[in-house]
Amino acid sequence: xxxxxxxxxxxxxxxxxxxxxxxxxxxxxxxxxxxxxxxxxxxxxxxxxxxxxxxxxxxxxxxxxxxxxxxxxxxxxxxxxxxx
Numbered sequence: 001x002x003x004x005x006x007x008x009x010x011x012x013x014x015x016x017x018x019x020x021x022x023x024x025x026x027x028x029x030x031x032x033x034x035x036x037x038x039x040x041x042x043x044x045x046x047x048x049x050x051x052x053x054x055x056x057x058x059x060x061x062x063x064x065x066x067x068x069x070x071x072x073x074x075x076x077x078x079x080x081x082x083x084x
Contacts, residue, residue, distance in 0.1 A: 001025065001028065002027045003027075003028040003030065004016070004027060004029055005032075006030065006031045009029040016039065017039075021043070024041060024044060026038055026039065
């Protein structure tokens with residue numbers, strides 16, 4: 001993951017976009033006002049969105065079946081899934 005300031009990002013936007021899209025890499029862009037954004041490819045965003053949507057649908061189905069977990073179990077599963 002790269003971290004670049006706003007000026008560098010502005011001057012090298014096409015190159016950063018190519019890096020993010022071609023290498024599935026993330027870029028953090030910072031400002032001097034302590035603001036930051038994360039640039040990810042649309043494919044990465046869509047994969048993450050689909051996975052979250054699928055996980056929520058599965059969780060709702062489990063709840064409807066009475067397969068409930070306590071908070072510690074939920075956090076354990078979430079951490080193991082999203083910290084790979």
